[in-house]
Amino acid sequence: MSMIIPGDGILTLVGGLRYGDHVVFQTEEALGYRLVVESLLQDISVNHESIHHIKYYQGPDKLRIDSDLMQKHLVDPYKGFEFFVEDTCAYIDTLKQGDIVFMDCLTSLMAFWGSDWLAGYAYHMIVEKMKEKNITSFMSMIKKCQRQFTVKKVTEAASVVVRVMKDNVGRHCLLPRKADGRHSNVMYKPYILDVKKSVRPVMDNVEAMEVITPPDKRSDMQYYHCLDKLFLGDQSEHFDEKKAIRRLCMIMMGEDERIINLACKYFNLHELKLIRRRTIGSGFIGGKATGMLIARKIVKESHPEIYEKHSEPDDSFFLGADVFYTFMIYNGLWKDYKGFIESADTIKAKKLYRKILNAKMPPEVIERMDDLIDYFGHYPIIARSSSLLEDSFESSFAGKYESKFCILTGDDETMTRQLSDIFKAIYASMFSSEAVKYRRFYEIKGRPDIMSIIIQRVSGVFNGDYYFPHLAGVGHSYNSYIWDKKIDPESGLVRLVSGLGTKAVDNAGGDYARMIALNRPDDYPMPGMENRRQYSQRSMEVVDTYSNMVRELKPADLDDGTDNNFMKYIASRDYEIERQLASALGGNTKAWYISHDHVIKNTNVLSSLGKLMKTIENVYNHPVEIEFTVNFKDDEKYRINILQCRPVQVQKIGQGVVLGGTESEYEVFKASGTFLGGSNSLVLDTVVYVDWDEYIKLSSDKKRDCADIIGVLNNRVKEKGHNCLLMGYGRWGSSVTALGVPVAFSQINSMKAVIEIGHIEKGMVPELSYGTHFFHDVVESKIAYISVLDNNETFHLSNTITKRHNMIRKVLDDITGFENVVKYYRFPKRPLRLVTDISTNEVVLYRSKRL
Structure with a gap:
């Protein structure tokens, strides 16, 4: 028989207890098993008359499980191990398939035999007999009173093992630990046994912490x-x-x-x-x-x-x-x-x-x-x-x-x-x-x-088989990334995602975290609804507790069609797209995109984060970065979990004004953009440039080879002591080769400056990947990192750079297929000067004129 035993309460544990199960409750104190039996009998007696009690306990009331609902069979443990096993097995032979047996607490046998080893073997042999008759059984043991060998022996024989403990607020809780023949990890959620002796699952990690025995009660x-x-x-x-x-x-x-x-x-x-x-x-x-x-x-x-x-x-x-x-x-x-x-x-x-x-x-x-x-x-x-x-x-x-x-x-x-x-x-x-x-x-x-x-x-909440935090992110007490003059760098910045925080710290291709300057939270680095759609987080990572793996889901995968309150914390309805779908296809299809507008407009989460970060910064006397999660009950009830806090090296916005080109210089590159460190001036004698039109023609493997070539050039400029600028379209360090060259930081760590160029029509948005691990490396190494947009109004790149003689063959012999992709330019006699000006958000490259 593998049918589920009908009933409610404890019978619903692990996806439903089954006929033929042998269930062991590992309790921490005597009363736990008695409460469990009372709850079980309340449910089982509704549909069963053949309930049996193998009774051998003779002590105080706390361990007694007597009930008129059960037929008793007395066994005398004083007659020894052999008699106990033989008499119990003989009684089991008289039962029929589908009968249900309750046994007294196994730990009580130690009082008769002076050994818990024999108790473990006795249960093992009795269960073997029950399996022959397809009998269902329930038994308990007080875990802390048994040696590990016996606990292991009993656990091996049982088909279902459930821990019974008191939580930090005095409630009895059930924690399934083993369930043979079941495959869903959702079955292993903790459950709370309420005053009516019914059970309910724990649905979030905050309540789960209340369930577990605090560490100061451990046996050591x-x-x-x-x-x-x-x-x-x-x-x-x-x-x-x-x-x-x-x-x-x-x-x-x-x-x-x-x-x-x-x-x-x-x-x-x-x-x-x-x-x-x-x-x-x-x-x-x-x-x-x-x-x-x-x-x-x-x-x-x-x-x-x-x-x-x-x-x-x-x-x-x-x-x-x-x-x-x-x-x-x-x-x-x-x-x-x-x-x-x-x-x-x-x-x-x-x-x-x-x-x-x-x-x-x-x-x-x-x-x-x-x-x-x-x-x-x-x-x-x-x-x-x-x-x-x-x-x-x-x-x-x-x-x-x-x-x-x-x-x-x-x-x-x-x-x-x-x-x-x-x-x-x-x-x-x-x-x-x-x-x-x-x-x-x-x-x-x-x-x-x-x-x-x-x-x-893991901080989060359950949604069916899926488990995830509503929000996760990286927060900076100081914002070095200024895309608008109205942004106050001292107010801080948050990089926010829905689901697990991996997408907030990794340079994920095709996904864009929400960048929020805390003094102007409604501002987007890329204005306009179309840009908000295109440059948003595409999918969120969740723990799939059924398959025990992390997987990516679209917001629509979590929409169960009901008025689900939590959806507003992770995504927004795109009503314009919905109207277009209704017009083209009919029906009422919902269109979701990951957005945090509701959180920004209707909760105090960002205010709380800003206060926390600024306070920690003041105590450290140093800018800090935190990693965090946020989970909601409603707009007013939310929980922030600080997972990590580190002091960070930041390039603070310069106060001085950097002068433009002098009479002895001319302009070779100019654009508007965002950058680290405010106003700066750097002298450069080398440029590594990637031609996007040639790069995009390469296969995915060849694009990765392109990253290796840049790594070789990186070592070259370090060896020679050159001051080098790395320049190209797309996102440096992207894991998706179609979005940019997939360089590791170790392949660019000798550069003095990096410029990434975005082009909206080519599907590339400039982003500094603020808060990612790649970005951390850039900040620590004090590389000037610049992000600009190629448009007709503010972008100018002269052929002074792009038409210069490519000297890459002097560094690499075998460069076949890449000579038009990766360019290596030297300016030893008349170097370049890179100027970034925070007052205008302009980036300019000048070159010295011929004398």
Whole structure:
């Protein structure tokens, strides 16, 4: 039989409990199972008369599940293991297919036999007999009273396993952990058992945090109590709390004195101990984790009204730096690691990358992974890199290390293996080609970088099988991207997307995040409705909990045809397109495009973000960037989750006026555009230019080869000490070759200036990719990055550049097929001067006249 048992409440768990299921409830206290049985009997008795109770418990009422609705069969455990199993199996032989059996709590057998191993084997043998008769059974165990071997033995025998726990507000909650023969991860949502003993699913991550047992109730708290005495000293009348706080900050928060001082100022001893208790292993929790925690604490202290009403709670766990050390030593990789740190050698990095992916997690780490599995269960999580050097004042490593979305599935062993693979992938990313190039470019040789990991619940809400935040984005406390003179750079900027935040930080081809200057939120960099449609986010990323993968959806895919309130937070109706469709095809087709007009006009989200960023900037005494999500209940009830906060290097708008061309210069290029750093003047002696008309003829593979050629020229100008301008149409760094040359930052990092030219008729919009990881690299390297539009009114490019002799064959011998695409021009005797003027938004290239 595989029919679903009819009924409501707990019977609806995991897509519906089935005839023939063997369900084990893992409780945390005695009363939990009794409440579950009362709820089940309330539903089962409506449609079944043949309900049986195998009774062997003889203790206090809390564990009793007696009911007149069940036929009792008494078994005496005092007669020993063999009698218990044989007598129970004999009774099962008398039952018929479809009967339902409740057994007393398995943990109570320990009082009779003095062993939980035998209890586990007894259940295993009894279930085998029930399977022969196709009987349905329910049983419980108090998990914390059983050894891991017994828990595993019982879990293997059961077809459905459900954790029963009390949440932080006292409610009993159900968390499915195993369901044989079911394939939807939505089944593993947490459920709340209400006062009427019916159940309802938890629908968002905020409520999910209330469900899980807080970390200070974990079984290893005695260990931390002893550690506190040894490490911090007895909290007697002479106890120095400030000294203890500083000591904890120094071992957890990194080596930067500025960060340690901030942590000491904002955290108390209790809060630091709580962070440590959420840490597997010990040691540093890394720059990304530290930045996030400090930012949240600054907001809590400075804006309690925003924090209490609009801040999403955080329940992150951390994999401490000592786990990284343990992992490397356990797998014999320590010498390889030290050799790489000293040299930043690419060959050593490649070997380490492969070895780490094939290595094993140490047993002591695997044992502690149970905390993560118990805590997050089958909820969508993300594991994020948090290395010692990441997100620091000196370096960001933005986008160089891995982050991994995941929904843990299967039994405990499978979930442990999933977590291990994720952690290894993040460790290996330290030695990826882009991370190594970053270390070499910024000369970080000799400085050890130790990897820690943040494990977070994905911020979001459920919409059927899909899970995603309504909004995600990147916020800048200082806006270096000025497309209009009315924009105040001090007010900040937000780069906003719907769905997961990947599209806000990656240079995604064909997708455009909404760029919002916080003092002029209604302004678009590209005015006009047609441009708003064309240069908007095309699709949003969501976690598909059924297939356990991240997928892209159009807004229309989420429109279920009802008056769905959440749609207004991620998209807008395009009524003009709807009228055109109705006129051409008839009907009432809805047309959606991703827009955040409702959020801007009807909520205070941007105001809240602006206040938070400016406050954090003032505390840091440095411009900052945050990554965040926003989820809505309604216009007034929204939750902001700060996922990341880092100090950023910004090119602030210059105050001085840069003079135009002198009498000894003439103009070779002029355009209006946007750029970083305000008014500037740079002398250039080299230009790398990509001819768009020739580039677009290339195949996709050849276009990628074009990026490699630019990489070679990039190395050449660095070697020779040239001051080079990279110039061309399209979006530099785009992952879609049709939109621009797909260069990595390491292929342009020696350029002094980069100009990207947009052309509306050719389907190219100029965009600085503000807030993406590619953009971060540009800012850190202090490259002058300029974005202009080719139009008849303000654009002029003379043939002084484009008709000059192409010297690329002096650099590359085999350039067949590319000599008309990539141009390499030198101006050694009469150099160029690049001028950007913030007062006019003009960009001009001048060249010295012949004497």
